[in-house]
Amino acid sequence: MEVKDMVCIVCPLGCKLKVIKNDTSQTGYTVEGNKCFRGVDYGIKEMSSPTRVLTTTVIISDASVKRLPVRTSGTIPKHLIKQAMELINKVEVKAPIIVGQVIIKNILDTGVDIIASRSLYQDSKDEETLKGYLVQG
Numbered sequence: 499m500e501v502k503d504m505v506c507i508v509c510p511l512g513c514k515l516k517v518i519k520n521d522t523s524q525t526g527y528t529v530e531g532n533k534c535f536r537g538v539d540y541g542i543k544e545m546s547s548p549t550r551v552l553t554t555t556v557i558i559s560d561a562s563v564k565r566l567p568v569r570t571s572g573t574i575p576k577h578l579i580k581q582a583m584e585l586i587n588k589v590e591v592k593a594p595i596i597v598g599q600v601i602i603k604n605i606l607d608t609g610v611d612i613i614a615s616r617s618l619y620q621d622s623k624d625e626e627t628l629k630g631y632l633v634q635g
């Protein structure tokens with residue numbers, strides 16, 4: 499019998515879940531330890547097709563820092579994280595970059611983009627300066 503213990507990360511309560519493979523159940527699993535229905539969804543998804551939000555950095559030039567924080571715009575399958583990192587590690591961007599700007603579109607055909615987690619202007623100017631710069635054109 500396939501059983502997995504895990505902690506639900508959907509809310510701060512962090513219920514300790516036990517997810518049991520159960521062929522007689524409609525979902526194929528039985529979940530115990532959850533205090534709400536979201537724990538059931540989380541536990542089953544973790545067993546059947548786990549996904550993650552990926553946060554990392556890419557190289558940036560012409561900015562006050564060397565790395566730009568980036569993240570996925572949604573979750574991607576856990577088994578694609580390594581491949582995604584290989585692609586992300588090849589990317590180099592140039593300031594200015596605006597928060598939310600797409601750095602890699604539809605990474606690995608997941609329908610999820612890699613986007614900037616913050617704005618970075620050239621030569622350490624802050625976000626307010628950047629907004630002013632863009633408005634003025």
Ligand code: SF4
Nearest residue numbers: 506509512513534537
């Ligand atoms: S099962 Fe519900 S209450 Fe428990 S951690 Fe998950 S979301 Fe929160």
